[in-house]
Amino acid sequence: MKIYLAGPEVFHREAEAIGKAKASLCQQYGHEGLFPLDAGVDGTDLMPHDHGLAIYRADVAMMEACDVIIANVTPFRGPHADPGTAFELGYMRAQAKTCLAYSNMPGLLAARIVSGDEAGRDATGLAIEDFGMADNLMLEGAVTEAGGIHMPEMLSEDDLYWDFRAFEACLKALD
């Protein structure tokens, strides 16, 4: 099967190597992993906004070609998953494709959000979702049939993008 490898590691300094490592693991399980890093778009002659749109279109085409998504929903710049990854999970789910997810920051969402003065609300007064889930219920709901959001034991900050145990748990769940 073709697997869309969604996650914020596309922004990592070593994105290319991380993508190769994940694709290699996919191969070990008999699948083909497609990593959306720039999706082969050459932006040299494009204005930034057009370059961004070209990557969007290439990523959509890549999702259309895939049967499965494994989404890395590790919290990104805050307590929640990267919105690009969340978008892609929704995109694949709507097409009834197999959706799996993992997070390299174990623990529940509610435990990651700093509480404000008011019970059950954050510092800006917004409710903290407390459903015993790792992130927003739309993300967890999308992958429930596939075993929920897979998580490793606690790991160090250095390993956040280089630990593939939870990713591999998704590959195993796929078999």
Place this chain on the structure above:
Amino acid sequence: MKIYLAGPEVFHREAEAIGKAKASLCQQYGHEGLFPLDAGVDGTDLMPHDHGLAIYRADVAMMEACDVIIANVTPFRGPHADPGTAFELGYMRAQAKTCLAYSNMPGLLAARIVSGDEAGRDATGLAIEDFGMADNLMLEGAVTEAGGIHMPEMLSEDDLYWDFRAFEACLKALD
């Protein structure tokens, strides 16, 4: 048309009133706005995780019933959109439904992210997307045909969830 009203205001203390105000604006433009606050799910007898999943299923059913999504991608707990909203935007986009979005925090993504020591990277070394877009390129790409991410002039923190000018710009773009 039936419009799915996605956004993090479902977590607001005044969520119900905000949802009513948005639905009322939809009606003025001849549409029906559906606000996913709990989606009518009674969770009294459910364990938290099952309650969350019941809301997920009800929200998905509501999206299936809608022709359009207007996504509030105002930054939520950080520089990015709420991942639940991003998921829903992807879900509707995959079904080729009309996708619109607005943000009540005007300005470009790159301007909202604190830079680290390295050029073009945040404090944790992750690349800052700099495509002249308001958020992740998947979100902006999904709504480009509908005029991009609509934004008002700068507004106060108090109005963040109560200013409907950019939301109304989406309704106008829909006509």
